[in-house]
Amino acid sequence: MMHRLQLPLTCAALLAGVWPATITAQVTATTNTQSRTTTVGVPSKPVPTAAQLAAAGTDTSNWLYATHDYSGSRYAAIGQITAANAARLAPVCSFQVGDVSTFQTNPIVVDGMLLITTTQVTAALDARTCRPKWRHTWKAKGATSWPQQRGVAVKDGYVVRGTVDGHLLALDLGTGKELWSRRIADTKSGEALTMPPMIYEDMILIGPAGSENAVGGWIGAFRLATGDSLWRFRVIPAKGEPGSETWKVPPGIVVGGGALWTPMTLDPKAGLLFAATTNPSPDLAGGVREGDNLYTNSVVALDVRTGKVAWYRQLVPHDTHDWDVTQVGPLYDGTVGGKARRLMATAGKDGLLRVLDRDSHDVLFSAAVTTRENVDAPIVATGTRACPGILGGVEWNGSAFNPGTRMLYTPAVDWCTTFTLDDEIRHVPGKNYLGGDAKFDAKSSGWLTAVDAFTGAVKWKYHSPRPMVGAVTTTAGGIVMTGELTGDFVVFDGRTGKDLYRFNTGGPIGGGVATYSLGGTQYIAVMSGSPSPFWTNENPGAPTVFVFALPGR
Amino acid sequence: MSRTERHAAITVATSVMLLFAVAWRAPEPPTPALYTRAQAERGRVQYDAQCADCHGAKLEGGNSTPLAGDAFFESWSRAELSLDDFYYIVRKTMPKETPGTLTREQYIDVVAFILQQNGFPEGDTELRPDPAILKAVRIERPAPRDTSVLPTATR
Numbered sequence: 167m168m169h170r171l172q173l174p175l176t177c178a179a180l181l182a183g184v185w186p187a188t189i190t191a192q193v194t195a196t197t198n199t200q201s202r203t204t205t206v207g208v209p210s211k212p213v214p215t216a217a218q219l220a221a222a223g224t225d226t227s228n229w230l231y232a233t234h235d236y237s238g239s240r241y242a243a244i245g246q247i248t249a250a251n252a253a254r255l256a257p258v259c260s261f262q263v264g265d266v267s268t269f270q271t272n273p274i275v276v277d278g279m280l281l282i283t284t285t286q287v288t289a290a291l292d293a294r295t296c297r298p299k300w301r302h303t304w305k306a307k308g309a310t311s312w313p314q315q316r317g318v319a320v321k322d323g324y325v326v327r328g329t330v331d332g333h334l335l336a337l338d339l340g341t342g343k344e345l346w347s348r349r350i351a352d353t354k355s356g357e358a359l360t361m362p363p364m365i366y367e368d369m370i371l372i373g374p375a376g377s378e379n380a381v382g383g384w385i386g387a388f389r390l391a392t393g394d395s396l397w398r399f400r401v402i403p404a405k406g407e408p409g410s411e412t413w414k415v416p417p418g419i420v421v422g423g424g425a426l427w428t429p430m431t432l433d434p435k436a437g438l439l440f441a442a443t444t445n446p447s448p449d450l451a452g453g454v455r456e457g458d459n460l461y462t463n464s465v466v467a468l469d470v471r472t473g474k475v476a477w478y479r480q481l482v483p484h485d486t487h488d489w490d491v492t493q494v495g496p497l498y499d500g501t502v503g504g505k506a507r508r509l510m511a512t513a514g515k516d517g518l519l520r521v522l523d524r525d526s527h528d529v530l531f532s533a534a535v536t537t538r539e540n541v542d543a544p545i546v547a548t549g550t551r552a553c554p555g556i557l558g559g560v561e562w563n564g565s566a567f568n569p570g571t572r573m574l575y576t577p578a579v580d581w582c583t584t585f586t587l588d589d590e591i592r593h594v595p596g597k598n599y600l601g602g603d604a605k606f607d608a609k610s611s612g613w614l615t616a617v618d619a620f621t622g623a624v625k626w627k628y629h630s631p632r633p634m635v636g637a638v639t640t641t642a643g644g645i646v647m648t649g650e651l652t653g654d655f656v657v658f659d660g661r662t663g664k665d666l667y668r669f670n671t672g673g674p675i676g677g678g679v680a681t682y683s684l685g686g687t688q689y690i691a692v693m694s695g696s697p698s699p700f701w702t703n704e705n706p707g708a709p710t711v712f713v714f715a716l717p718g719r
Numbered sequence: 720m721s722r723t724e725r726h727a728a729i730t731v732a733t734s735v736m737l738l739f740a741v742a743w744r745a746p747e748p749p750t751p752a753l754y755t756r757a758q759a760e761r762g763r764v765q766y767d768a769q770c771a772d773c774h775g776a777k778l779e780g781g782n783s784t785p786l787a788g789d790a791f792f793e794s795w796s797r798a799e800l801s802l803d804d805f806y807y808i809v810r811k812t813m814p815k816e817t818p819g820t821l822t823r824e825q826y827i828d829v830v831a832f833i834l835q836q837n838g839f840p841e842g843d844t845e846l847r848p849d850p851a852i853l854k855a856v857r858i859e860r861p862a863p864r865d866t867s868v869l870p871t872a873t874r
Contacts, residue, residue, distance in 0.1 A: 266775075267781070267782070308793055309794050310794075312783075313782060313783065354797070592807060594807060594808055596794070598808060598812045604818070605819075606816045698782055699773040706782075
């Protein structure tokens with residue numbers, strides 16, 4: 167249709183001997199995914215600063231990154247709420263976002279404001295009263311992809327997020343007004359911006375999801391003030407590049423994968439950005455992509471200023487179960503095997519929590535956090551039941567690390583699947599490309615597993631009647647907080663796993679849990695609402711924020 | 720008229736003719752009627768039971784991708800995609816937790832319902848899961864009804 171309308175204009179322009187600039191610009195706008203769509207504005211409230219972000223790990227009044235800080239600790243050094251008093255917690259306020267959307271947002275707290283997202287809405291609330299301060303609604307400008315949205319990143323007054331139609335969007339922290347937007351992802355090819363970005367120095371760091379759609383994953387850096395592209399790392403190497411020899415693909419077969427959908431971590435001292443990459447595709451039909459399929463299902467360490475690979479560790483080579491690596495944190499230091507080390511906890515949909523040495527890149531130990539059965543059996547046309555299933559293991563929320571209890575707390579999904587290989591492997595551009603089927607067991611459940619962060623010993627486990635996909639947050643008060651798909655916000659004793667407090671939010675919880683101290687009171691913000699229809703049953707819920715504190719504080 | 724002027728006049732006339740020739744296009748052929756109302760109604764029953772939770776009661780895509788309107792055509796109205804591709808994706812990947820568990824007839828009924836909701840005209844023949852038929856159909860926004868055949872009085 168577009169060509170039919172454009173042709174007469176183009177011919178007329180040629181006959182007139184000119185090429186109208188406006189037509190050229192329109193063509194550019196529809197074909198150049200880097201096109202600017204708005205003018206560039208300047209923020210009114212330039213916080214948090216680079217120094218604040220660098221010190222986010224010890225900041226008690228803010229929650230400045232999706233997973234709290236660059237190391238992805240999911241730990242706040244606040245001790246007002248403890249195992250001794252958590253039973254007295256009570257809700258302080260709530261906020262209903264009011265739109266029909268999935269709700270997986272990781273809230274950010276900065277300067278007394280709580281920032282949340284749904285598919286279309288970005289909202290700022292008073293972090294103590296839940297009263298709205300501003301609200302921005304994005305209207306999609308083209309093809310949309312997956313609607314999941316996992317939150318914003320903030321720096322220097324910019325609030326940055328991805329949109330459902332592939333734009334990077336920057337809002338003013340003070341007013342919620344749009345500063346700029348850029349289309350950076352090709353939603354027609356199946357790219358989807360669902361992950362929370364990270365901001366470091368003047369760079370926004372983000373990549374698209376969409377491995378199931380056979381996109382070629384990438385990690386990109388974009389200038390904070392304008393959205394200009396600075397560098398891009400292709401997770402699937404081009405022919406002839408290092409790693410391309412790990413893909414043996416028959417002629418005519420489309421392959422892809424290695425996309426991103428979860429928060430990254432950063433070691434500012436080393437200048438290294440860590441990303442968890444996802445499965446190769448076609449997901450189940452490994453026969454058409456023999457080899458390890460680099461850099462899928464890997465921990466990838468990039469020079470944050472250039473996007474060049476510093477090192478990588480592939481954890482699930484030649485995957486045929488959609489067992490993404492999803493987590494590249496927390497980063498922490500400590501002694502393992504008698505040696506002081508720089509460590510990384512990493513986990514994924516294969517149901518294993520692993521701890522890596524960030525210098526040797528060796529896996530020092532691992533612990534199963536879900537049922538693991540039949541993991542090595544090949545996927546065949548008659549069906550292979552395996553655990554974790556295609557939506558099992560550690561999903562979009564990963565481990566929290568508590569330096570006091572010296573434990574990692576990991577949420578996970580137990581949901582086995584029968585994988586079946588198709589006779590026909592058919593690629594429909596931009597659409598699911600599995601090369602087979604995955605049928606879920608009728609029963610599913612979840613686990614919260616506490617593991618010694620320096621030995622891998624399992625210290626305690628909590629078994630939930632539903633998959634556990636909500637964020638886990640731990641504190642200097644020795645507590646561990648999370649939400650369940652049952653709707654319960656739950657507080658555990660971090661040392662024993664004892665259930666200290668429960669509150670039914672009325673809808674499933676698969677989003678973030680942030681804690682912060684303002685005016686001498688420790689608050690806990692919990693995101694309640696359907697993570698996506700996969701995870702809900704009779705009660706889908708609606709995007710709602712709940713804030714808790716101890717009464718009388 | 721000098722020779723140069725005559726050449727110029729011919730050039731201009733040719734250009735104008737060319738311009739009109741290129742700018743003129745035949746009326747859109749009517750979008751073929753691919754399914755029946757009864758089939759779409761059967762599809763609606765399946766859709767409400769299997770699809771509406773994610774894709775929305777009005778196919779607006781509340782918690783998943785939209786199946787109607789601009790977003791649907793943005794996604795599917797492409798030269799390399801046919802109705803057979805759409806049918807393939809529906810039957811291979813849906814319903815999300817139990818893909819492939821409907822019969823082929825049930826899947827094609829759902830496709831008929833989605834076509835109906837996107838303005839494709841109803842007809843007297845049911846849509847069948849026949850690749851030869853489905854591959855020949857592109858998912859383009861249906862052409863508006865040709866009003867030139869209507870009596871003048873109704874205009």
